[in-house]
Amino acid sequence: MGGIGLFEFGSSTIYRILGGDAFLFDPHLVLQINVSRKAIFADELAFWKDAVDHSPSSAYAHVMYAIRCNTVEGLPRPGLAAARKYIHKAYAIDSKEKYVNHYMGLLALEDGKFKEANRFLNGKFP
Numbered sequence: 105m106g107g108i109g110l111f112e113f114g115s116s117t118i119y120r121i122l123g124g125d126a127f128l129f130d131p132h133l134v135l136q137i138n139v140s141r142k143a144i145f146a147d148e149l150a151f152w153k154d155a156v157d158h159s160p161s162s163a164y165a166h167v168m169y170a171i172r173c174n175t176v177e178g179l180p181r182p183g184l185a186a187a188r189k190y191i192h193k194a195y196a197i198d199s200k201e202k203y204v205n206h207y208m209g210l211l212a213l214e215d216g217k218f219k220e221a222n223r224f225l226n227g228k229f230p
Contacts, residue, residue: 149169149181152168152169153169155168156190163194163204164201164203166190166193166194166197166204167194167203167204167207168203169190170190170194171207173186188211191204191208191211195208206225208224209222209223209224212224
């Protein structure tokens with residue numbers, strides 16, 4: 105016989121799963137966590153920088169941050185040099201990731217390295 109019971113206890117709320125243990129839910133704590141994380145969701149650049157910091161082995165997070173380094177309008181941005189750095193880090197993490205190779209190809213095109221760009225953009229990873 106299952107179900108969820110809700111009981112008020114001072115400024116906190118206790119949820120009790122019938123037949124199981126009760127746990128304390130403090131709305132003040134949730135508010136503090138929410139406020140402390142608000143800055144991370146303030147803009148795309150901050151979000152992806154946090155993703156890189158908390159998932160340093162994620163090539164996808166590095167690429168997404170690199171894209172935002174050079175493209176987010178209306179914000180102070182790290183720029184193309186930082187974007188290149190994070191794309192190369194992403195490639196070092198996972199050289200088979202399609203987004204990594206796409207942006208490595210675009211960088212190679214920008215540098216005039218057409219054969220290298222062709223390999224990246226056509227899935228023939230160097």
